[in-house]
């Protein structure tokens with residue numbers, strides 16, 4: 313599903329924090345959303361995920377407005393994910409449970425993911441006893457277990473050790489290659505964006521100031537502002 | 548000290564003897580408080596949850612009123628209801644004064660803000676995150692409500708038990724509207740107050756001990772559930 317944004321604005325207490333006249337996130341691309349702190353990245357992805365109601369403008373998903381069927385085919389992983397008060401297994405099973413998937417299939421699919429994420433040792437651990445990095449892995453597994461067509465990730469690898477970052481990146485790429493969903497990934501790590509993404513949207517002060525393939529955005533012809541950001545190490 | 552020692556002895560005696568008058572008092576205490584708490588929970592759990600996740604103008608004011616009601620003196624609640632229930636009062640036609648129904652209403656008024664307040668506090672902290680999760684998982688509205696209740700179950704349970712404890716231990720409101728009539732509206736707390744007036748100190752202590760025991764049992768149950776999850 314592609315995502316089309318038309319004159320989208322969001323204000324907090326009369327302060328504009330998001331202003332995007334138009335933008336298309338092409339179908340089947342892995343988008344990196346970059347920009348300094350407070351530039352509106354989280355606000356944008358929350359609106360796309362249908363979590364902020366009070367904004368003006370429109371977001372269309374393959375031409376359609378937000379609806380129940382869109383909601384069921386899209387998900388967002390928060391930087392600090394909320395895990396339900398149960399085991400790791402039950403957390404990953406939750407989206408399948410509410411979709412009425414048979415217990416047998418749930419068991420197979422959840423166990424397969426737990427193995428591929430290499431988290432067998434915490435399978436039956438209570439979610440509130442997990443470390444931050446473990447919680448991130450569970451949240452990503454829970455997000456892809458129901459094969460969403462739009463996967464949104466808000467800083468999926470911040471505060472995570474290098475080894476786990478590699479694993480999470482590998483899982484994101486695996487899922488992307490296998491299912492060809494549209495992925496929006498907010499990140500502050502420009503190397504990570506170059507490693508994973510085939511499209512970049514660069515945000516500043518609530519606007520998308522540039523978007524396209526990484527080579528153009530970061531290459532020799534990069535916008536002065538983006539060059540400046542890269543140099544100053546602001547992202 | 549003697550009063551405490553003989554109080555313990557009397558308490559044992561009362562329980563061992565299965566004294567019918569005493570058991571009627573305990574039974575009525577529990578029936579009144581359980582009914583009041585149950586009815587309060589039906590109103591307060593949805594209301595407190597709703598208050599925790601919805602934003603609307605005037606919400607802060609409403610919350611402040613609920614917090615104030617949480618600490619309203621029971622005897623004032625009793626007095627207001629008593630006046631409403633007077634024969635020539637606005638609700639006089641129902642003849643409620645000096646009935647168990649009036650006592651249930653009084654405890655209901657006392658406990659509803661308490662359960663609402665505790666549920667609200669728990670929901671306002673975690674409710675929005677739970678709602679966001681439900682939405683990103685594709686939950687239907689019913690599934691979202693169910694998830695909220697499941698996630699906040701310990702808080703909800705604590706709220707109900709807190710409310711029940713408050714209802715059971717309250718004396719001012721039930722005394723005013725119930726009148727401590729033997730075999731009719733006499734419950735444990737009003738018995739204690741009465742026995743004290745009569746100078747029957749050890750029997751008063753004995754009743755108090757049974758009251759504490761019930762409260763201990765209920766809180767042990769709650770603690771057990773909390774440990775489980």
Ligand SMILES: Nc1ncnc2c1ncn2[C@@H]1O[C@H](COP(=O)(O)OP(=O)(O)OP(=O)(O)O)[C@@H](O)[C@H]1O
Nearest residue numbers: 324325329347348349350351352353354355356500
């Ligand atoms: N609930 C809110 N009330 C008021 N202002 C808000 C609220 N949420 C966000 N903002 C403001 O909106 C702006 C954009 O915030 P947002 O979280 O989208 O930035 P971000 O790009 O995700 O930043 P970061 O890189 O730090 O995560 C910020 O200036 C922030 O202060």
Ligand SMILES: [Mg+2]
Nearest residue numbers: 353354355466
């Ligand atoms: Mg952010």
